[in-house]
Amino acid sequence: MIVIDNGTKSYDGSQNILKDISFSINSGDMIAITGKSGSGKSTLLNLIGQLDTFSSGSLFIKGIDTAHLNDKHRSKLRNELFGFIFQSYYLIPNTSVLENVILPLYYSNKKISYQIKLELVKKQLKSVDIEDLMYKKVDLLSGGEMQRVAIARSLINNPEIILADEPTGNLDKYNSQNVFDTLNTLNKTGKTIIIVTHDDSLASKCDKILRLNNGNLEDYI
Amino acid sequence: MSSIKKLIHITYISIESNIIFLSFAIISFVISYMLLTNTTISLNSSYINTYRQVQNFDDHLLILNNSVTYDIFYDIDSHAVFDYSPISEVMSNQIFYIDNVPYTITSNIKGVSNLYFSIGNPSNINNTYSFDKVKLLKGSIWGDNDDKIGSSVVIIDEFTSNYIYGTTESIGMTINLISTSGKREKFFVCGVVENSSTQNQLIKDLSHLDKNKNPHDYVKLQFYIPYYTYEQFLDTPDHLIDANQILFYTHNKEELSHLEESLIHYNLVNYVTQQRIEDIFNQNFKDDYLETISFIVIMIIISCTNMINVTLFSIKSRRQEIGIRRALGATRTNIYLQFTFEMIIFLLISGGIGISLSLFINMFQAYVFNNSFIILDLNSILIMFISTIIFGIIFGIIPSYKASKIKIAESLRLK
Numbered sequence A: 001m002i003v004i005d006n007g008t009k010s011y012d013g014s015q016n017i018l019k020d021i022s023f024s025i026n027s028g029d030m031i032a033i034t035g036k037s038g039s040g041k042s043t044l045l046n047l048i049g050q051l052d053t054f055s056s057g058s059l060f061i062k063g064i065d066t067a068h069l070n071d072k073h074r075s076k077l078r079n080e081l082f083g084f085i086f087q088s089y090y091l092i093p094n095t096s097v098l099e100n101v102i103l104p105l106y107y108s109n110k111k112i113s114y115q116i117k118l119e120l121v122k123k124q125l126k127s128v129d130i131e132d133l134m135y136k137k138v139d140l141l142s143g144g145e146m147q148r149v150a151i152a153r154s155l156i157n158n159p160e161i162i163l164a165d166e167p168t169g170n171l172d173k174y175n176s177q178n179v180f181d182t183l184n185t186l187n188k189t190g191k192t193i194i195i196v197t198h199d200d201s202l203a204s205k206c207d208k209i210l211r212l213n214n215g216n217l218e219d220y221i
Numbered sequence B: 001m002s003s004i005k006k007l008i009h010i011t012y013i014s015i016e017s018n019i020i021f022l023s024f025a026i027i028s029f030v031i032s033y034m035l036l037t038n039t040t041i042s043l044n045s046s047y048i049n050t051y052r053q054v055q056n057f058d059d060h061l062l063i064l065n066n067s068v069t070y071d072i073f074y075d076i077d078s079h080a081v082f083d084y085s086p087i088s089e090v091m092s093n094q095i096f097y098i099d100n101v102p103y104t105i106t107s108n109i110k111g112v113s114n115l116y117f118s119i120g121n122p123s124n125i126n127n128t129y130s131f132d133k134v135k136l137l138k139g140s141i142w143g144d145n146d147d148k149i150g151s152s153v154v155i156i157d158e159f160t161s162n163y164i165y166g167t168t169e170s171i172g173m174t175i176n177l178i179s180t181s182g183k184r185e186k187f188f189v190c191g192v193v194e195n196s197s198t199q200n201q202l203i204k205d206l207s208h209l210d211k212n213k214n215p216h217d218y219v220k221l222q223f224y225i226p227y228y229t230y231e232q233f234l235d236t237p238d239h240l241i242d243a244n245q246i247l248f249y250t251h252n253k254e255e256l257s258h259l260e261e262s263l264i265h266y267n268l269v270n271y272v273t274q275q276r277i278e279d280i281f282n283q284n285f286k287d288d289y290l291e292t293i294s295f296i297v298i299m300i301i302i303s304c305t306n307m308i309n310v311t312l313f314s315i316k317s318r319r320q321e322i323g324i325r326r327a328l329g330a331t332r333t334n335i336y337l338q339f340t341f342e343m344i345i346f347l348l349i350s351g352g353i354g355i356s357l358s359l360f361i362n363m364f365q366a367y368v369f370n371n372s373f374i375i376l377d378l379n380s381i382l383i384m385f386i387s388t389i390i391f392g393i394i395f396g397i398i399p400s401y402k403a404s405k406i407k408i409a410e411s412l413r414l415k
């Protein structure tokens, strides 16, 4: 599903942050990306998720070379194929849970009525057990609730691939477990999950582990 | 339509974080709106007043300042009867006798029904377009019926009344007017009007003159008689010599051009038509209006330049939000449009507050200084509304473009 060939990334032509990386991810995989802080995990995840582009090398998504995609195509991939979950949740401040979760539907080209959008949001919030928070301002939520809003938002367009950058990094044990279980369940329903984490016990529960060391692909088991 | 709906849904306006921008915008809106309404309203009212002065025949006679001799007023209410008497004949050098003193009509135009005209000595004639409102002091103006049957009624001014009768209490008195062909008619005074400013000036001048000189050489005795009366009473003239100013009204374009043709035919070069009065006023109106608008445009441009700065600043603080939106699937165009739209909405909000505020200020000053209250001027609001949208689009270009160019991965690294 995702194939990276000699992928290299550098900012402004300075030293390479990712060096000649090649690997592939199959549909339905649950992969952990691990490595020390600053080893390039987030950079790699962003590259996969079309938030950034490789300096050289190629990235194929479902057989399509992403190098020459225009902004519209990339945006469509981010909107429909990928769902993003971040360590610091990245909810839009001063807005409600509903407004956050519904947002990807507005950026999608699917023509659906507001009523249906609302139903989709409700359904998604229910799946992460926070349907009663729908009209609450996100700023008032706890960390665990915020991350669940973020998960609901990442799932609203029914993406095939979930990209999670240290999703449990800011959460307590209980909530971390909860988030991981949710991702695990999603993987069981056929979604491809890529988690960046430096929690080894979490990583060990994944099908595969991709270890980065200073921009090099150390191993991929 | 659906894209506007979408814009509304993705709009993210936080008043708290834009309070400086908001107050700045409000202030410029207050100033612009007040300027705009004040100009509009003062221009409107001066226009309407002049218009009224010219049109209102109810209890006023109107004469052209400094050219009392050839005033012809066509009553707008009776233009329907115009066609029964086309302009074809012009009087000239008719001599009238009042108590055996001869007076001359130098020229006069005939053919307009329901007409008021004056007879006098054509001295001191200037071509000006200002109007005097002449107040009826005593009696009344003849009615439509007098016009139709040709009643022998006359309206005179204060000076004439005093000159002839030694008093302004002259209603019901008679004046004999005699035409050159010897026709003699007794006219009843039905009204006395205020002196025109010209007349007053002449009276003032007169006091310095040689007492032995005949005052008729200097002063105009003015008589206003109904047109039909005039038509029946006077004889056909030979030709027209130069009339100085003629003011007439008609709402019928055809009549107007017909009249204009006649005037040109008789070499009447200086005449004022309603159309021309309107043109002159419209021109003045436009000039003033343009002046104000260009001033406002400059003000808005200055404030918008500041707005760009503020918006750029706000975009810097919103980089992460932009990154999140992009990660969720927003295209560059989505971001661009969102920021432009937000700018417009923001301007409209501050415009709304600004306009309300200026109305409030107006009410307040009207209350304190007992001035006339400036009402809600829909025209100005419309202008503000449209220009706000246009400015929002123009001045949103740079900030919105910057916002759309923000790199996603980098903006998401920001804390």
Ligand SMILES: Nc1ncnc2c1ncn2[C@@H]1O[C@H](COP(=O)(O)OP(=O)(O)O)[C@@H](O)[C@H]1O
Pocket (backbone or CB within 6 Å): A011, A017, A035, A036, A037, A038, A039, A040, A041, A042, A043, A044, B409, B410, B413
């Ligand atoms: N936009 C950027 N400009 C310059 N350097 C960057 C940028 N983004 C990341 N880096 C650098 O790339 C390296 C890897 O970063 P990152 O992928 O965030 O590491 P990790 O997520 O593994 O902690 C770091 O040294 C970081 O400083």
Ligand SMILES: [Mg+2]
Pocket (backbone or CB within 6 Å): A041, A042, A043
């Ligand atoms: Mg990281």
